[in-house]
Amino acid sequence: MNISRMKGKVRAWFSKPANVILLVFLILLTVLTLYPLITMLLETVTVHLGREARLAKLPVGSKTLFHFARLFATSENKYSWITFYQPLLNTLAVSVSASAIAILFGGTVAFLVTRTNLKYKKFVSAVFTFPYIMPSWTLALFWETFFKNVMIGPKTSNGIMASVFGIYMPEWFVYGGFPIALVLGLHYAPFAYILIGGILRNMDANLEEAATILKTSRMRIIRKITLPIVRPAMLSTFLLVFASSMSAYSVPVFLGSPVRYYVLSTTMKSLMDSYKGQAYIVVAVMILFGVGILLLNQAVTNSRKQFTTVTGKSGQISKINLGKANRPIALLLVLILLLVAVVPLITFALESVIIKAGDYSLSNMTLDFWIGKDTTQWLDQGDSTGILLNPKVWSALGNSLGLAVTCSVVAGTCGILVGYGVSKRRGSKLASWVNNLSFFPYLMPSLAFGAIYLAMASGIPWLGGFLLMALAGSIKYLPFASRSGVNAMLQLSAEIEEAALITGVPWWKRMIRVIFPIQKSSFLSGYLLPMVSCMRELSLFVLIVPTSNWLLTTMLMQYSEKGWAQFGNAINLLIIIVVLIVNFTVNKLTGASIDKGVGG
């Protein structure tokens, strides 16, 4: 092969924007995901300053396998059992149950909404994604404040259930594996609703009609035709919820730690303080599980190809008539949704106005924690004004919004570019590498991701504060954006762009004038999801935030730790309201919705 021929090939390769984009992202993502990963793996064999060095009796910075031996094989005081194996089993139990709950609940609702004549469908489908939009600790916090009592757990005070209704719930119901799995299951049920509902909605009605013609009974059709067709979506949901539950941190902190019920993420956090090496091993184990799940998910989505004929165009399917059961089922569903989506908000509002915990009489209420000029009369310490008059709250809100917008712009734009590159070069090794790399951050537990970035940035003086948080946030949320970017681009036939290419429209103009406007709502969803996630993010930023009152979420954490319940609840409500407002404004204005970025 001669030189000009080579040159021509290279030039032809680089003249395609998709190739350049993929190459840039391959390098960028390798640096930003693989490099931290390697740094982290090195930490697992390094001796760190402090208690760790004293325990290992080794010089700081030396390489050792001591942490592995300590974490995996120390029988003394049942150390390994308590710090690793028990939390691992708890994690598996919680994640599997959460996935099962999510699929059962979300899948059932999806079926009811798409396949039956259920009443109040509009309300159900509008409210169902609420729990996912709200921060995951919302439900956990609600669960605790609602059911806690002085007989169990930390035995601090009575919640609404005990003080208003006089019912004292048993400990297993309020704290531990059961509520954690339930709360996570409810939080991620929208995954199941969106994924399974999507298939059910697009499923060619002819498939079921053909069975009806052959005199198959309704139940048999569901069992033999409908369920097998949605099975891949159910598996995808299972794996996604499993991965998300495994790395969840705030829910087990609120509902597990008070009764010493630990999972991997909470053990990791407590190890991080004095035994970094072991903490990073726990992270590695979690990532290993994540990679396994990613591979499984890929195998599942690949075998899903056999169902591509499912997206038919045939008309309305005959809906199952629920008959007399319709109203009871619908009311039950509305009740559950109110409990999950609306009651928490009311609870937080209540908790933010009562003066003495546990007393819900009107005389015990004040708006001072919101708009009071001086709250020292109610709280012996604490900030002296209500949160809406507190400049620190406003600046934290500004910071949170600023960070959310930055992360969303960076992640959303990168997501579109990755989507473009991957879809144009579909099937090539380069494309599948970039595609997998862009999904990888999803598998890294947020807390660990933050810790790794902190470690990575410690050697780079200009990387810190806002810049570091923005970088970590953008990369962490890239998976959402790149998913919706890839999906949007795959729906667009290549001819649409080629028609512009042939008349000499430059690449950037093709993107802005042709591709973006056509898939506007999908692309904007790729911006919306990172924004919403970032607004309510705690664990990713908790280690890298400059001061704890810098972001709203970390401020909330700080207030909770200090026991200023009213301020905490008020800020929590503020965060939820801001997130809901952002979500619904963007949704109404542009048609973007978080549905489009989930799963895939």
Added chain:
Amino acid sequence: MPEIILKNVTKRFGKFAAVENLNLVIENNAFITVLGPSGCGKTTTLRMVAGLETPTDGTISIDGTVVFDADKGINLAPNKRDVGFLFQNYALWPHMTVYQNIAFGLENLKWDKKRIRARVDELLALLKIEEFEGRYPSELSGGQQQRVAIARTLAPGPKVLFMDEPLSNLDAKLRMEMRTELKRLHRDTDSTFVYVTHDQLEAMTLSTRVCIMEKGILQQYAPPLEMYNNPANRFVADFMGNPTMNFIDGSLGADGTLRFGSLKARFQPESGTMPAAGDVTVGIRPEYIDIEEDGPLEAEIYSTLPSGMETTVKMHTGGMPLTAVVFGDVDYAVDSKVRFSIHKLGILFDKKTGMNLGRGSLEEPANA
């Protein structure tokens, strides 16, 4: 002066060769169809000439300019090739009105507003879609969308227009209508058309020359009627014409005695030179078989397919199936006996290679 020249153009996807060593000269103002079954490399060929696909090897020049040369590393971008491309699914931009769709390319060439307005109006009139100017593509029928796509492609006045099965999504009646329009358009626009299709009727009726491909290899490149009457090989003969040609295996003797199926005849080559004796396949067009009362041959009716203007007659002679076409509306009772003759030429193909050995008349045919 020849307009488009392809030399040794090859395209491989991994080990699979989509187009193999293609040589083609497309004259100025020609209307060329690239014809073949799906997956034969015809669309790839078109996309390579337009610049949407990069060939693995070879050179392509348009109007004297080398637009691609693998050895010299030349590869002009599609927009530098001065070509238009009409896509199978129209690829109209759904977020732009008809006017905006047509004008977009012109804005891009930095035409001034007045000139764009005038040009778009001209095209709207040419394609009879004036009243749809303000509509969005989703508000148009398939045929109307097709016209908009054509207008958009023609707007910058490309010297060469590539079309990738542009009529395959239309219903039969509309397709016929658009064929007429395209042929007319070719004359009115004075440009070179390269048209990809798998429909042999489209190739026959539209083009000045047909390029027929199979498995990435050029089979024949000739005017449509020549291809019909003197196909280079059995594949071409089979692909051109509907109903398809009758192929009957047989053998040719040195003296010209032809035995094929249950029939025999004396082969009289048109060129005067008798092909070498051996195993052959005899090809007879259905319209060359005449059903007539005093015909020398006898057959049994298997079924008749009347379509109004003509009737396709499937029959068996000595157990061997034969297809004939009769003008007009005739109906024969199934299993009835008819007499027939072969009044025109047959073509001999080499039984092994399928190559055309020569045309000739089949004298004194008889049932063997």
